[in-house]
Amino acid sequence: MAVNLRELSKQEVSLTGGHRLCAGCGAPIVVRQMMAAAETPIVASVATGCLEVATTIFPYTAWANPLIHSAFENSAATISGAEAAYRSLKAQGRIDKDIKFMAFGGDGGTYDIGLQSLSGAMERGHDMVYVCYDNGAYMNTGIQRSSATPKGADTSTSPAGRKIPGKPEHRKDLTAIMAAHNIPYVAQTTPAHWRDLVTKTRKALAVDGPAFLNVLAPCPRGWRVPPEDTIDICRLAVDTCYWPLFEVEDGEYTVNYQPRDKRPVSEWLERQGRFRHLFRDENKGIIDDLQDVTDRTWERLNRQAGD
């Protein structure tokens, strides 16, 4: 499964230009890289959210592959219905193509309101890939906190106020929750690590059964970073080990990238306006806390991977 950039660049673009996602949005980069990686036609579902509302404004659509959207919390249940129809019609000889199924959701539609639907679809064993584009808040509705929002982040429902300095809680470790479903393939990646992302997309599509990919997808508006920094900020998330690149294949953990020079989390935080208040003296403890959780998660991952 060698990843050849020249070949990838020749793939037809599945999410075409002209959509209305913001400059620097991580979501369309993720989708385009994944679709370019796919070697079989894809039928996709998408949860209500930025990716959906900005790419499917009737009578236009940016999607060159079949797509279905119906609601916020049900991207996984929706694609499981399409996949069931495919199995049924294929078994009856009413369809002859090979098709793969992908579901997309933001962190709101995945970590929070769609978690039940996702868990159910994974447990049922549908042959599908669920992709969470994790931008760490409800960005579509105006940057409200989600259970993917890092501790301390300033969001519109966890504002950095005079008394409470941003979101009080740590984020949920969704990738671990999905690994606990004992599905064939679970991985975490970013669009900055395109070779990693393409390889993982192909592995996820290749397994017989459900796969889950958690992909960091910066939101320049919500993170308060310049749009041109999207890829850099992903690299820094990985180099600080805030967002490790790893995969779980049939329960076996592999850490795919060991930073030669592991950077302090503060370097990732200080690039983002949503964490600016944490650098005031009285909030330094939150940075220490984030560093501590990052280190412990990183060590645990390496133990799980036997490194």
Next chain:
Amino acid sequence: MSTATQSERVALTGNEAAATAMRQINPDVVAAYPITPQTEIVQMFSNFVADGDVHTEFVRVESEHSAMSAVIASAASGARSMTATSANGLALMWEMLYIAASYRMPIVMPVVNRALSGPINIHCDHSDSMGARDSGWIQLYSENAQEAYDNIIQAVRIGEHPDVRLPVMVCQDGFIISHAMDNLYVLPDEDVQAFIGEGGGQEHSLLDVDNPATFGPLDLQNWYFEHKRQQVEGMKNAHQVIPEVAREFADVSGRSYDFFEEYRTEDADVVVVVLGSTAGTAKDVVDAMRADGHKVGLVKIRVFRPLPADKLVESLLSRSAVAIMDRSDTFSSAGGPVYHAVRHALYDVDERPPVSNYIYGLGGRDIRPSQIRRVFEETLEVARTGQRSRSISYLGVRE
């Protein structure tokens, strides 16, 4: 009970009748979640799948919300798709009911009517499906297991008709029908298959990767209204399609169906309107009162959505008084949903009869012949005097 090769009279509960209809329809996809009193349908269908009696892909979802989400996508994929539910399960589907209808997905869903929480109660009333009356689904109500069976089979054809393309819920009263043993005629499997024909009827399939389409796009101020207007047209077209399907079904089964059944209404001064299993009890009361010389009759509504407003007016306008029996309330403090619908339909008639409303049977409270007799007697009094003492009454409740 794996096959039926000739029309035969069998003893089945309402749930067994519904499950049998589902087996004979042999949907491409079923996604369902068990809930009392619908549970047996899901259990029996699981047996059909386990025994290879159907070719259905059965998605054992983790909730009714996911059930409806899955069948919306499977129907969009060109697969004939069904689910079934009751009460809180229907309520959990609420968001998706509207989406199923607006996406014009011909999903067929047996609904075993049960009181909606709270307080929690597992027994029959119509608050669940009546709450969904404006979700854009066609609604058929059944008096007994035979009608539930027949309605489910007809629902496939009604929903999939190219002029309609709407989801259909087929309601039967929880426990009263669903768990009571009834005598009914079951069609041979091949007759059901011949009647429903090839499945799906999806013009543009989600699975057509050579002609990719986006289903469920964002529809803003300049298109949403047109799409909702088209949805109304589908419901209007059902007025033609429902009788067409019923005529064809009568040819196959020998059983006739209309928007509503008129029982001994020819010369009736007083007519009571009901839906569901109460019609059976009310017919007995009509017979008894006719024997006593009272000119009374019954209208049993089968199709509540679309509302056969013109036909109901035709049937009711010459009466001296009409009473509507509702097995749910709207909590508007202005009467039940059937009352609202029928009384509204009569407004355009100059010489309209007085119409009163009786709300009864909530949470499975028994409705007795004596209580229905009281409805007739009070309505005969309205007919005599032209005066209603009150417009809305609650029947059989401690007040």
